[in-house]
Each structure stands twice: as C-alpha cells, then as structure tokens.
Amino acid sequence: MTAKIWHPFTQHGLGQPIPEVVRAEGAILYTDDGRAIIDAISSWWVQTHGHCHPKIVAAIQQQSAQLDQIIFAGWTHAPAQQLAKGLSDFLPETLDHIFFSDSGSTAVEVALKMALGFWHNQGQDRHRILVMDHSYHGDTIGAMSIGARGVFNQAYAPLLFDVGSIPFPDQGCGQAALDALTAFCADQNNPPAALIVEPLILGAGGMKIYSPEILAEMHRICQQHDVLFIADEVMTGWGRTGTVFACEQAGITPDILCMAKGLTGGVIPLAITAATAPIYDAHFSEDRAKMFFHSSSFTANPIACAAANANLQIWQDEPVQQRIDHIIKRHHDFARQLAKHQNISAIRQCGTILAFEIYDTNGDYMSALGPALLSFFAERGVLLRPLGNSIYIMPPYCITDRQLSTIYSVVEEAIDHFA
C-alpha cells in the first residue's frame, strides 16, 4: 500500500477531484489530462512574474551546483549578502537589519519574538500584542494567536494566547478603530509591546480594504505611545497593492516588516523579517543571553537567496511596474462592468487585487457557494479559489490581455449562473 497525501485546507471526505499539474509557464498551468488552466490567483498569492521565469530558473540551477546549503549561525555566504545589499534599493533606509526564515508564518513568529525580545532585553514587562479584527498572519500557533479566531482554529483555541483586538477600520468606521488603538496604547497597566497589521488589505480575512490614511494614523498613534509597529507584508509585498510594499502608500516605515510569498518571485520558500537598528541594538551585547534565539535548519538557504536575487534583478531590468499598472487599469475597467450586475456587492480593488461578494445568505468562509464556484471555474480552465462567497482575482504580473479577458468573462458567467 502506498501512503496517501494529506492536502492542506482540503476536506478529503467530500471526494472532490484533485487535478494534477505537470508543467507551468507564465500564467498557465498544464494538467496531466492535457488542459491549460489560467492561474488567476498566482498559485495562492505567491507567483509575481509568472511560472518558470528563465532568470529565476537559471539562478537556481547555477546556485544549486555551487553551494546548496550551509549553516547560517555564525557562517555566511554571497547570495545572502547580495540579497541584504540589494534589498536596500527596495526598503526604507532604516529597515536595515535582515533576518532570514522560510515562510510567512515564520517571518511573523520572528517579528513577534523580536518585538518581545526588544522589551525584555531592556527590562520592560511588555507582552501584549495588538491586532486588527479579521487578520491572518499564518497557521503556526503564534501566528494563529494573533489572527482571527473561527472555525479554522477552534480546536486549538484554548492554547492560543490573548491579544488586544481593534475593530477593522471599515469605510466610515475608521475613527472607532483608531480610538480603540489609542485606548490600548495608553493603558498604563498593560502597555502593549507591538501592533501587527496587514497594510491596506487583509488577505485571508476576505480581501478587506482600508485606506492609507488610516494606516498612517495607526502608525502615528503607535509611535506616539512607544508601541512597536509590525507590518505583515507577506501578501502585500512585491507589488501586489501597486507599490513594491503597501506601507509606501501611507508614507510610513514600520519598526519591523515581514515578507515572504513574492520574495523569490514565488518560486521557492524564503522569508525575511527586516528590522530597524533599535530592534537589533536591543539584542546586541556581550551578554550571550541577549542574543536573538531563533533559527531554522534552512535559514537563508543559498539556493532560495539566489532565486530572490534573480527576483530583485527582474524588478530592476524588466518593466514590472508597467505590467502592474496595466493590470490595475484593466481591473478598474472590469470593476465598472461588474457594477452593472445585480446579485453582487462590495466591489473593491487594491492594486492588482480585485474582489467582490456574490450574494449568499450564509456569507462566510463555510458558504456552500465556495466549493461550487471553485469547480465552476476549474471546469472553464481558470484557477480561482473564492474565500467563501468572496471572489477575488490576483494574477501574476505577466498575465496577457487575452488571459485577463478570459478570466473576466468566466467570472461574469459565474455571476449569471449562480444568480
């Protein structure tokens, strides 16, 4: 008997088919039964330039024949050094300490540990983490603790640590969120260690959008009260919201910034938690007990770093921003077209991400519409994976006009079909 594969976020009991992909190129996935599928969600928000970009493929091939893996505690290598140097062209000047890990979840865990260590090493008793309602920061226990609670983490709820939650700053409710943040920050009995947010758009929480002005104001309140500000740019980073990082649109520099998904062009796992000098300095000492106690076996794997360097090179050499701007314009036009439909609502766009809700009485993640829509799209050659009754499009930047048009027309077909 062969062992069975247990897929993530998959209810095997429903017996839904699991298509097999054998090859991919650009925005297209090719299946074992000879179909070509348009990857309209960038393979779960990671792919930026498209599948099997030749420069990233070449970088991985070269690096894997040169130096494949090396311990990073007390040792170093050129691909990591080059990446840290290259990132300074993309990050604010003060985010100049680069810590490596392997996934978005670990980048977030590292950020939390950095923030807690920052206060601990200065002899301050600050442990409370502030979060925003509906946020998602990953699936490890720490990341789940600071994320929205629901059916996803019910089984583990008693083990998740307490946080301070501020309401999501929905349109017209921004002040309530800011007031809640101020109240937490000013609480002398339990001063917070840090606020962590997904800037401008909450991904897994349902593609919920809020303004750069609110983001800037949250940052200002944290600064005013000496509360660290952590930006989880795991999804938003590398162009997704229209700028390389979403924080740019609010004109803010967080104390700690997490990135992962698009860092290697979405090809191979790698994550970075970037921190400012004060965070690093709080761990800098002749006292070994104050060092930053975090590592994983593959920290700064040279092959992954080489892929990330190729990603940075592509951003420098190719018209990536133009491709992004073009998607933004096409989405904008399609959003106007969508507005003519009756049974949909909450049409919203943040950079290359376009989302809306299809009418459903049970409009949460467990909405029965989700799986039905998923199959509907798959049968028509488009990979779209709605979040409950929220449909969103998040294509890789290499998507062609024709491919975008196909996605749009299949989406309109679905709206009519499920009306």
Ligand SMILES: *Cc1c(COP(=O)(O)O)cnc(C)c1O
């Ligand atoms: C995907 C995601 C994570 C988790 O990243 P993984 O690489 O899947 O662990 C964390 N934060 C945000 C905002 C994400 O979208």
